[in-house]
Amino acid sequence: MTTRSYSKSPSGAPLYLKAMLPALPIVGRLPGIKHADGAVPDLVLERHGVTTDPDHLDSYNDVCGFALGDTLPATYPHLAAFGLQMALMTDASFPFAPMGLIHLRNSITQHRPIRVDETFDVSVRAAGLRPHPKGRLVDLLTTVTVDGETAWEEVTTYFRRGKGGAPEETLAPMAGVEAPDGVVHWRMAGNLGRRYGAVSGDRNPIHLYPITAKAFGFSSNIAHGMWTKAHCLAALQNRLPNAFTVHVELHKPILLPATTIFGSEETVDGYLFGVKGSRKPQTHLTGRIVTLK
Template identity: 60%
Template sequence: MTTTRTFDKAPAGLPLMVKAALPALPVIGGLPGIKHEKGGLPRTVLRRTQVVTDLAHLERYNDVCGFARAETVPATYPHIAAHTLHLTLMTDTAFPFPPMGAVHLRNRITQYRPIGREEVYDLTLRADADEPHPKGRLISLVSEARIGGEIVWDETMTVLFRSRTGGDETTAPPLAGVEAPEGPVSWTLGGDLGRRYGAVSGDRNPIHLYPVTAKAFGFPRQIAHGMWTKARSLAALQNRLPDAYTVDVEFKKPILLPGTVRFGASTDGDVTTFGVRDARQGVPHLVGRITPA
């Protein structure tokens, strides 16, 4: 049976970040109430009602991600409103995987119509589609935004949780075989980008903040957020986006900060393919595709 939990405001982020870290600690991580239970995905729907856009916050988001001011919110913006719902779901001990160390591999957003800056919407989130991966399990976290019962936006985050119960993927990734276009546009990214985006997104994962905190998780220095890279790419294409579209991305090699990357895009009919590559070596960081919805 599906259980619905309803929130009339965003859950507080800091306690959830602490809760996310506890299962990774020796001894403490094995205690009742902290250790995650084994088993299937919880049949829980998290619902946040009457989401109102803080216009000052939206301006800060636009500034960090490169969007020009508009009367509607960027397609990536409702993801920010859903962030602490994601943490709430993944830190519940009924969720079978501890969240620290999870890897956001893919992201699909469909904007069925633009959401106005002053429109009020409801958000729901559920976990779905537990599938094998050579390094563990792929879990889909599905969010939907509705206005007056009409679905106006949805997102599927595909997250890898490392596990011994992995295997070959049973379905082909949406962007299998798609290459990131080479591009002439350079972006120079400062070392503080992760902190700046973390401040507006609420995602203050240590891997994005400072060299010392990133090194604790195996990175030579801090890395850019994948959802910043997706948002910055859409901002670069803002004048070409239709009102209704689906944008798929696959996150490749992390972007080390500070650094310089190149953005490129190509169009074939009504499909736009885009990508972000390392400016020196050409290694892809992100590949994406936009199709009409």
Template identity: 60%
Template sequence: MIKAALPALPVIGSLPGIKHSRGDLPRTTLLRRGVTTDQRHLDRYRRVCGFAPSSFLPATYPHLAAHTLHLTMMTDTSFPFTPMGAVHLRNRITQHRPIGVAESYDISLRAAQLTPHPKGQLVELLSEARVGDELVWDESMTVFFRGRNGSGPEPTTPPLDRLDAPRGPVHWTLPGSLGRSYGAVSGDRNPIHLYPLTAKAFGFPRNIAHGMWTKAKCLSAIDALPNAYTATVEFKKPILLPSTIVFGTEEQPGRTVFGVRSQDGATEHLVGTIVAS
């Protein structure tokens, strides 16, 4: 079943008394047609994430259009989990070719897989962007939902084969307001990212950076990305705000490995790979 996505109200599905189904993932595919780019919004996104001006979209930018679909799906009562407290563990984006700023595209979302986890469930969400009939971009998000029906062993072979985040010379100093800045441009205003007080309600000592900001910031710092490539990341320990983090890259056969660590190098925050298509 395919249906158009209505504007989502992120909190509705989490209100007391709103019951989510306890069955399988919905089989619905959500679709947004004719997505266009507002140049002023794109400029704000580039400033927050560090991308240079270009006639093409950053590979992480269509994620913002997909985010509306994520909210629509996860706040619908047919979705078996509430979005509050969801943890984004992994993200894979494939840019099949650059999307021009002036191009319009259709973007779709479906829930692809439900996997048991000892502490809850893992859900894979798949998004695709098409210009006409041409697949130009796709994304896989693995999201952890804590709670009921947890079973099964811990995954033994992570997608990135237990890579270590490279140690590098680039330092980024992140302000306490970063979560609010990225939240304003991305639409992701999860309270764990906004203020220390709102983050403490979910068990964090301070507000934390968005994982997708961290991925975007890394890609913005890598020179000469291919026109077609896959960027896969695993999110490790959250980045508490404010803080200083260290970014590094390492060339390996067939791929570029990149990562983010704490200033002292002891804590990994993100590790990722770029593989040309």
């Protein structure tokens, strides 16, 4: 296993440029740019001594809807990992070019809340390259530790469309789960992707402007899946336990601007929640919170 350490989060703009190079004729086939088509890389990317900027946290809370507190929202450590995730996906040893990937699922386990004043370490690696009926899947595994203790973990699952036909080897966390009906309407402005992108560092063109999204086959720019997940947790913030796992499956993208409907219902071990369209009967996200004992 090779470990690559960073003193700060890798810069987003150079990474997005690197992410686009494999799609270019001739250039995309050059050594160091063309991605390997095999196993996941035996590589771990890590940062040590990560601290939280209170102003940045305030901006994140404002965009996502979280109330202020002395602990980090459960989705916030994802931002500390995002640069490492992009660096891993743009490495030529990663089995897929990142611009063709679809963020399909995300699972976060908060073993205990992380205080705003705590320093933590982050590591990212790839695993779980496997078939899907319409292509292949791969996971990015992120671990956050505080003083050597695992406080937070994330599994981000990406889908690559292509030759498939084989069923998934294990049942997806949200398989067979329907989004509950709701009455809470969310009005999402056309600049939401730019606002969240400025805070998160995720400036994928599909989220920014209609014209940049159309270049990738969307009729308009789309909301970030991680913003949608964060906004769901913000809506349930006062009911969340200290230790829990939250799974989400991302379905139809949310074309901005949009009005969506959030619904939730309590279960024996947590909550089910989801986001649906207000005009069309389509589901954008299904989620489940499971309390850890």
